[in-house]
Amino acid sequence: MPEHPPAPARPGLDFAAWQAAGFDPARCPVRNVLDRIGDKWSMLMLTALAARHRRFGELFRVMPDISKRMLTQTLRDLERDGLVTRHVFPTKPPGVEYRLSPLGQSVLEPLSALVGWADRHFPDIEAARARFDAAQTGQPDTSLIEQDAA
Amino acid sequence: MPEHPPAPARPGLDFAAWQAAGFDPARCPVRNVLDRIGDKWSMLMLTALAARHRRFGELFRVMPDISKRMLTQTLRDLERDGLVTRHVFPTKPPGVEYRLSPLGQSVLEPLSALVGWADRHFPDIEAARARFDAAQTGQPDTSLIEQDAA
């Protein structure tokens, strides 16, 4: 099978534009951004700051399974990218508060679309997982094999 | 500073609903899903399959910096979650094609919103990074210190 059959184009959303230049992360703005806010904690952090600003310790309590190390690092990265601002209060001991910048606010809209999708489709995903896991433990299912490559 | 000041509510999008139950990933559908598709390669993979289905080797070429190991693993996870389907063609050697399921298609809409945001705001982010890095190398900026915590 030297040639892969030309796949039928679907009337999809237009990812083709930015993919044309390839997925090379160095050249691709979208990958650059997605690699950053698509890391383990950033999106969650942004939603945690959506309703109101919070202090370091408050974020630490609110995200039960993050480590201090990653909390600090994620906040620094978001601050560097201009999504979050850091405010130090000269109390003793000093308090630090984090807020979404206007840029950070602007990402909430697409982010909430994704969160909404996750919430709506979680049952579908759980069902799919159950099917998949059941199929793995049972006999291998040959019905998945196609009749012809074209 | 024993009490943190009550932060002003902002007329934000409503993340509060699912956050009310806490961020505990075991109990929270949104975290469950976000932890999965928010991993290093899933979102990129979904966009790579948006326009058309692709074969394993094709995906490997199209994503220049993924390893075979993670390509396999990410596809398996997406398949398990019902976002992607796997089709084996009994040629020699066998070919395997990956496609978005209807569920997978449905995530393209919120995903494209995020991609669009990334594309539009990349200049802002680069500018913020430049400012941040410049500030780090220069003298520490005391203007960031607030006058009063309340």
Add this chain to the structure above:
DNA sequence: AAGACCAAGTCTCATTTTGAGACTTTATAG
């Protein structure tokens, strides 16, 4: 007839990322 080759993986080992938790600082509370 012997070997090369292909696609789609799997396997092992090295590297990178993340986690857990001790340690720091300094004014105030007990």
Add this chain to the structure above:
DNA sequence: CTATAAAGTCTCAAAATGAGACTTGGTCTT
């Protein structure tokens, strides 16, 4: 005079990821 509190930093251990050799079995070349 000791304990405490907030926001980190630091070290070491564990987990995730990367690089790349190896597998499998029919065809294709020599």
